[in-house]
Amino acid sequence: MKLLSKYNRVNILATITVFIIGGICYYFILHVVLIKQLDKDLKIEEQEINDYIKANNILPEATNSKDQKISFEPAEAVVDRKTLSVDILNGKGDEYEPTRMLLFPVKVSGKIYTATVSKSQQETEDLVKLIALFTLAMVILLLLGLFIINRFVFNKLWLPFNNTLNELKQFNLSSGKSLNLKESNINEFEELNSAVAVMSSRVVKEYESVKSFTENASHEIQTPLAIINSKLDVLIQDENLSEFQMKQLQAVYDALDRLSGLNQSLLLLTKMENNQFVYDEEILLNELIKDRLVQFAELAGDKKLVIREDIQPVKISGNKQLLDILISNLLNNAIRYNVPGGGITIKLDAAGLSVSNSSFLPALDEGKVFQKFYRHADTKQEGNGLGLSIVKQVCSIAGYTVRYSFGNNQHEFNISFNTNQLAK
Amino acid sequence: MKILIIEDEKALAESIADYLEGEDYICETASDFKSAIEKTELFDYDCILLDIGLPGGSGLQILQELKANNKTDGVLIISAKNSLDDKVKGLLLGADDYLSKPFHLSELSARISAIIRRKNFGGANLLKFNEIEIDTAAKTVSVNNKPIVLTKKEYELLLYFISNKGRVISKNAIAGHLWEDDMSGSYDFIYTHIKNLRKKLLEAGANDYLKSIYGMGYKFTGQ
Structure with a gap:
């Protein structure tokens, strides 16, 4: 739920409750006050009647005006003096009207009467109704006011916050762009911005240091690798080496090759992350693939693989070296993990490239297949586990999407090109 | 030099x-x-x-x-x-x-x-090793002045061997020379190419200069 809606909900609920309780209290207080006023008037009337009787010793004339009625009834006994509210038929006799009534006993020349003075409560009720209506109008006005405030004022107030949020959402470490935070005169937002700025600059710094560390480490590793390699090359010239010793050296060579390959791959990944490639070369992808197929023909032929090609001419702009690596990695995998006598299907058109192949491996985990150092448990430690991460990285830099799918015992890698990069 | x-x-x-x-x-x-x-x-x-x-x-x-x-x-x-x-x-x-x-x-x-x-x-050099002659400009090979036909890989191999005559070359080095990419399992292909190269050289009348060193590498030597 939005902060604003939540705040509004509480705010409106509280406001309405207060208004309703206030309205009810107001109603009762007003009611009591007005009734008291009426009672006072009735008492004055009683006083006047008693004075009149004392002076004249006759009953005053009964009256029946619009807002006051006086009547006398002979009574057998003295009634208790009392005031009460009743609904009685109005003068026209069409509706009941709330009326305040005072009953008291009077004595005129020994005869007992019950005097009744009544006054209409209608005006009082009308006043109370008016007040209730007014309260309701206030509530509606308040809601309207809140709505307008939310609509125009709050959105404006939250603008710096939304701006910061947008900047954070678009924040991309590898792009190297810093956050563009707008100044705000609201303390909380200013504080948020400065915290975000400090945090992002720290993250960028650490990212840079990790990046340069990886690149430097990979470069530094090249030299000792070169020394080991050269020492081995010199060592095997010794004619006194036994077969056993040669076998040991072969294992060292193989491990060294793997280490070099791994280091090359890591270096390549780091370079891509560091944006050290240019991407504006025009490349005939179909020719690149054909060249690679020629190079891999021997390897594929050895496994007696059937290669089906459906390759349309596609010209694309990008980095030739990286695209070559991408194609090479895909084809290499398609051959390496294939079964003898299996098949590879390569499709290329303007929409994308797809390489599918049979394999001794079951379906791979889609979520993990592009992760660094992911290998299916059934693969021997042949590859360095970086081939597909490199494919993924090349694609994400170039703006392609790469998907892995498995069906009919075929592993398929499908790359969709970014159509803007297709040259005409 | x-x-x-x-x-x-x-x-x-x-x-x-x-x-x-x-x-x-x-x-x-x-x-x-x-x-x-x-x-x-x-x-x-x-x-x-x-x-x-x-x-x-x-x-x-x-x-x-x-x-x-x-x-x-x-x-x-x-x-x-x-x-x-x-x-x-x-x-x-x-x-x-x-x-x-x-x-x-x-x-x-x-x-x-x-x-x-x-x-x-100027690139038009004839590289000689006893009876074997390589024209690196034309990329042709002849034995006792008779041209022999080699595949691209066989030619590259021969040139590589003669440039390193008398030295033991590891299979890893040969694989790296013939295929720039990581080609695991390519040792078998090296063996095939070397077998074919040796056969062609012998058939053309050349001496057997190629020695396998305990299966870990090769040496091209006149001794």
């Missing part, structure tokens, strides 16, 4: 010198920028092996100096910075070739002999 090895890693410079001296090259080494500049100014070399990252300066600067002084020494860059930029920059500045670390000494040796061939004979 005189080679100057400009490399700050002493152990590497040493192995390179050891290996190349076995092939009748005379090697000198320079391990920093200053001594490298001094040596290149004073002497002429058939080939200079140039490391880019040097204490005291960049190898690319040495290359610029060489070209500014109209020196015709062949230059082979050996760099730990396997970056296309450095490669392009080096080649644009007039380097003859580029090899990134780590590399096999047999590969280095083959590249050096190719550079020297190009320098000394």
